[in-house]
Amino acid sequence: MSADGRPTGTGAVLEVRDLSVALRTSHGIRRAVNGISFSIGQGEILGIAGESGSGKTLTALSLLGLLPLGARTSGSVRFEGRELLGLRRRQLREVRGKQVALVSQDPATSLHPLLRIDVQMTEHVRAHLGFSKEKARERAIEMLTAVRIPDPESALYAHPHQFSGGMRQRIAIAMALACEPRLLVADEPTTALDVTVQAGILRLLDRLRRERGVSVMIITHDLGVLSSISDRICILYGGRVAEYGVTPEVLGAPRHPYTEGLMRSLPSSSASGAAMVPIQGSPPSLDAMPDGCTFHPRCEWARESCRTVVPTLRTVDGGRRLACDVDPLAAAVAGPAPVGRS
């Protein structure tokens, strides 16, 4: 096993090491992403989760070279062995769309409202793969079929507004896949959709990785979304990794109080008898990041040291990584239930 619990020999498609992103805010320069590391193997789905403002989107954008102007990155982002941080715009454009594709929360940002689907899809494919018009059209139909758009040939002649939100998101995914990217980064791809449509999109991503070997990074604030499809999960809080490991382990027996809080606040947890309990307070803003463990003001287990000491991300049983020095839930994982809370 590698340090992050992934079996060695699979060859990570994406290897992110100690990635930080600093932004200029009205209060000065602030680190919005702070030394995070993770990797994604071929055909693997990695879930990135955390409440709003935890740094998920900035992490995704830094992989694609799409950070806001003036943002500074450090660390390493290796895609199939090639360092992406520091690449020139032209080189990044090549990587983007062709090898790493982004699907965002709102299909409106991926699809131009005034252009027919065929124009959008074939121009994209021709620009990136140098296909002829005819070949690009065939590819577009193939991808629309793959994402199960009914009657793909007629769909090509329609405009985005003629489709429902779920269908538009499928088309955005088809467009992202048309250049056969090795990695699909999906930033809250189902947030704007109702539950049934959401389930369909998730099944689609799962099928694409199985049938086409695409690696997927799926970002969401909803752990319920990840429990069924992600292989591993990375929980972010305040721009840092709180907990990272194999999905059934992390969600089945959370060790970080933040992960546990997110699980307890899931509506589905009430189905198993437990009451739904939201985490008290709200996530910190960049300009008021607490010292020590950034989660301590909201943590019912916090000790004095948590106010001043930033917990290091350490490897615990089974290769899981944890950034909590108190580790109050370890006993729950190891066996007997914890003796009550302090």
Ligand SMILES: Nc1ncnc2c1ncn2[C@@H]1O[C@H](COP(=O)(O)OP(=O)(O)O)[C@@H](O)[C@H]1O
């Ligand atoms: N362009 C920007 N300028 C200043 N602050 C930003 C900018 N983009 C994001 N932030 C801040 O960085 C933090 C992380 O943002 P983001 O990655 O979008 O979080 P998430 O996607 O997890 O909701 C937030 O506190 C957000 O307010």
Ligand SMILES: [Mg+2]
């Ligand atoms: Mg976001």
